[in-house]
């Protein structure tokens with residue numbers, strides 16, 4: 001057994017947010033809450049804080065919003081000339097300034113209103129990674145698996161899920177990225193001897209991360225895409241309905257089932273791709289529905305290291321050692337040795353279910 005302390009340790013956190021009421025919560029109040037969590041993280045020497053999906057506002061896809069003016073309140077501008085313009089707006093800038101001051105990296109979700117080079121505007125459900133050492137955003141992910149529906153459910157009293165109405169599916173795929181400035185002594189490109197086996201550098205460079213947003217965590221495809229890029233840490237924020245009256249089950253029963261599926265997906269994704277993961281909830285009862293909590297940090301064996309205990313603003317932290325990804329990556333999930341992609345064509349060629357032909361009587 002190697003007893004030398006690992007050089008690949010990080011202190012990471014999920015910043016769970018309690019409910020954000022649509023009509024009564026000013027944006028400045030949400031920002032204050034987020035800044036408070038960031039300051040708490042600083043007292044615990046945290047290197048990276050993950051905030052939830054659509055962190056700055058109520059979970060607006062549970063509303064039917066017909067007015068463009070009202071809808072636009074939930075989006076921040078970006079464009080082909082300034083892909084990260086949102087961090088300069090008063091709605092987000094104070095959080096960035098605090099991250100710079102405290103030297104803490106952050107990842108957060110927001111509604112992105114993107115204007116392309118031809119002036120075409122598209123809305124996405126987006127997360128970014130902001131590096132405090134670089135003082136810039138170094139990665140953007142747009143949610144791919146949008147749940148819910150385009151047309152509102154017209155039955156009275158139902159909880160709406162209208163993400164397909166308000167967003168387009170993400171168009172970046174699952175692109176892993178390396179994060180600078182977190183690990184001292186990480187191997188850099190110029191130190192790598194090109195004559196040696198490229199795999200010799202695996203697990204020695206700057207940390208490899210990937211982002212997912214809420215519903216994405218339920219889909220093995222995204223996790224495996226990151227796994228195939230050697231991901232060591234997956235970051236995910238979510239707003240997951242705890243109870244919807246149109247579905248079977250009493251309030252508590254539905255909530256427990258939603259938490260079970262959340263944990264099942266995140267623990268399986270981490271284990272099967274031998275990576276850590278951080279999951280940050282927006283939790284509690286918002287105007288139009290209730291959301292589960294269960295923010296967590298998970299290890300590469302699929303065990304939950306720490307989980308939130310409230311449905312309020314709450315910071316959970318853990319020291320994680322990225323060396324621990326090696327065991328799974330070098331053994332059970334050594335993809336190079338054990339994957340059989342010649343048998344996986346159905347995974348990319350087929351979308352829906354095609355059952356085998358019916359049997360003869």
Ligand code: CDT
Nearest residue numbers: 147213214215238239240241
């Ligand atoms: N925000 C979001 O993606 N919510 C979805 C609801 C899907 S219902 C199972 C989620 O996956 O939590």
